[in-house]
Amino acid sequence: MKIVIVDESPVRAAILEDGLREAGFTNVERIAEMRSLLARIYAIDPDVILIDLENPSRDILEQMFQVSRAVRRPVAMFVDQSDSASIQASVDAGVSAYIVDGLKKERIKSILDLCISRFNAFSHLQDELARAKSEIEERKTIDRAKGLLMKAKNLSEEDAYRLMRSTAMREKKKIFEIAQAIITASELFK
Amino acid sequence: MTAERETLRIGFIPLADAASLFVAVDKGFAAEEGLDVELVQEVSWSNVRDKLNIGMFDAAHLLAPITVASSLGVGHVKTPIVAPYNLAMNGNAITVSPSLHAAMAAQLDGDALDPLATARALARVVADRKAARAEPLTFGMTFPFSGHNYQLRYWMAAGGVDPDEDVRLVVLPPPYMVGSLAQGHVDGFCVGAPWNSVAVDLGVGHILHFSVELFSRCAEKSLAMRERFALEHPQVVAALLRALHRAARFVSEADPHEVAALLARPDRVGVDAQVIVRTLQGRLKVTPDGATRENARYLLLGQEGAERPDPTQAAWLYAQMARWGQAPVSPALLDAAKAVFRADLFDAALPSVAVPTPPSGDAIGAFSGPAFEDRDIAAYLSAFPIRRAP
Numbered sequence: 001m002k003i004v005i006v007d008e009s010p011v012r013a014a015i016l017e018d019g020l021r022e023a024g025f026t027n028v029e030r031i032a033e034m035r036s037l038l039a040r041i042y043a044i045d046p047d048v049i050l051i052d053l054e055n056p057s058r059d060i061l062e063q064m065f066q067v068s069r070a071v072r073r074p075v076a077m078f079v080d081q082s083d084s085a086s087i088q089a090s091v092d093a094g095v096s097a098y099i100v101d102g103l104k105k106e107r108i109k110s111i112l113d114l115c116i117s118r119f120n121a122f123s124h125l126q127d128e129l130a131r132a133k134s135e136i137e138e139r140k141t142i143d144r145a146k147g148l149l150m151k152a153k154n155l156s157e158e159d160a161y162r163l164m165r166s167t168a169m170r171e172k173k174k175i176f177e178i179a180q181a182i183i184t185a186s187e188l189f190k
Numbered sequence: 191m192t193a194e195r196e197t198l199r200i201g202f203i204p205l206a207d208a209a210s211l212f213v214a215v216d217k218g219f220a221a222e223e224g225l226d227v228e229l230v231q232e233v234s235w236s237n238v239r240d241k242l243n244i245g246m247f248d249a250a251h252l253l254a255p256i257t258v259a260s261s262l263g264v265g266h267v268k269t270p271i272v273a274p275y276n277l278a279m280n281g282n283a284i285t286v287s288p289s290l291h292a293a294m295a296a297q298l299d300g301d302a303l304d305p306l307a308t309a310r311a312l313a314r315v316v317a318d319r320k321a322a323r324a325e326p327l328t329f330g331m332t333f334p335f336s337g338h339n340y341q342l343r344y345w346m347a348a349g350g351v352d353p354d355e356d357v358r359l360v361v362l363p364p365p366y367m368v369g370s371l372a373q374g375h376v377d378g379f380c381v382g383a384p385w386n387s388v389a390v391d392l393g394v395g396h397i398l399h400f401s402v403e404l405f406s407r408c409a410e411k412s413l414a415m416r417e418r419f420a421l422e423h424p425q426v427v428a429a430l431l432r433a434l435h436r437a438a439r440f441v442s443e444a445d446p447h448e449v450a451a452l453l454a455r456p457d458r459v460g461v462d463a464q465v466i467v468r469t470l471q472g473r474l475k476v477t478p479d480g481a482t483r484e485n486a487r488y489l490l491l492g493q494e495g496a497e498r499p500d501p502t503q504a505a506w507l508y509a510q511m512a513r514w515g516q517a518p519v520s521p522a523l524l525d526a527a528k529a530v531f532r533a534d535l536f537d538a539a540l541p542s543v544a545v546p547t548p549p550s551g552d553a554i555g556a557f558s559g560p561a562f563e564d565r566d567i568a569a570y571l572s573a574f575p576i577r578r579a580p
Contacts, residue, residue: 038360057234
């Protein structure tokens, strides 16, 4: 069975590809270049197309399947008309599957389930990355504010931090927010 | 009105014809009706449709033909959708590359503003290319179930070009349209604002026709919601319709520059306000050398009662699906299509809105072919020599 992954994110596509291979689907190809999408898909002639939901080229595939219905072969999208839970889960996860008819329903289901779990894993990874990044940014802001306080009030590093922490507690704010306020204020006083 | 604020998630595609939605939120009309509306920008019509169908959106800015297709179960999962408000009528244009424009001009026998004359010129260009064994011309449109698709097809076929046999029609996301024309991947396209103007401004396209020159009234975008949602939340629907009506009035009465500034925001349409002003005024630059053409009916938002859904419009869209083999011809499907455009919900929410009767002839006002009437779709379609069905 031939599977095509249409995804501009190489990391997510790789995660998906690995999962499919592990599950025994060895004939997997990735298309990242959207301009030649239709030509590539016709050339590969896949049984299943998995596309990132936020890819504007989804509309192009809709037409392809419209045309296929008339001239090539019938097509089913997602799993089954009645299986709205699967549709919901795949839309939630950010993946959409276009599946050519004639495949066993169980096989389609297993591909889609795998996609959903891999896509969820990817967005989880992304969230963690974003969180780690913002923690680093916060740390930098706090250090900068600390430096400003040390210079302005002639404090030790420890005292400067303590001052920010006690202000944060008193004002029921995060230290990061106090640090931001210090930086903003110091820029205004320049 | 309920004491508590109702929260609504509404999906949209960044296009000028979603103006009433943007204005309803940004000018506070929705909030004054007790609605807390979150507008969510989307990248594809398939996404808007799917997220509406499975309940991730309460309502959506949707291509009018998709509301009919979804309700009939044509092309995708069947979900009953209702369209109680018409966000826009007309508003598209057909643009061709400079080289196709020149080839058509050389073959033109008549007025360049007459769609029948240009369609016949296109037929001669297509015949010449066939004789020379050149690749068929390729045209872009935005979705299989779209006014753009049906407008292009109707126009071509009127001149004797079979849109499935003689040319290639491809779907392109609107933001890719201009680039594809510039790189020669397509020879022309039919799309909404602002993409035709963008092509002209860059010198890569000539606007051939405004869609209003082909059809005097054509339902373009609907406010769509699941039938079940409309049934369970009649007050919310009515409140939203009232907010949209105020917004549509604001758009047609306020200074277009103020409206354009709202639409230009990156989280709305995200293009230059000047281009949007031209769209709202219906005054478009049509050739790269600066010639302009004006039509006050280029894009109808609230004017002429365009906001009230007209079941005859839904019937016409269904007739196009039948003509091009997307849907079978059946009286039951016709009735189901007409039931999607819920004028009754509109009237219930806005009983005092006077809706003028269409200026001339039938509800559609096509430039060629018989006047549309929805009693017998098969008989109507039999008047067109080029068609897939029945």
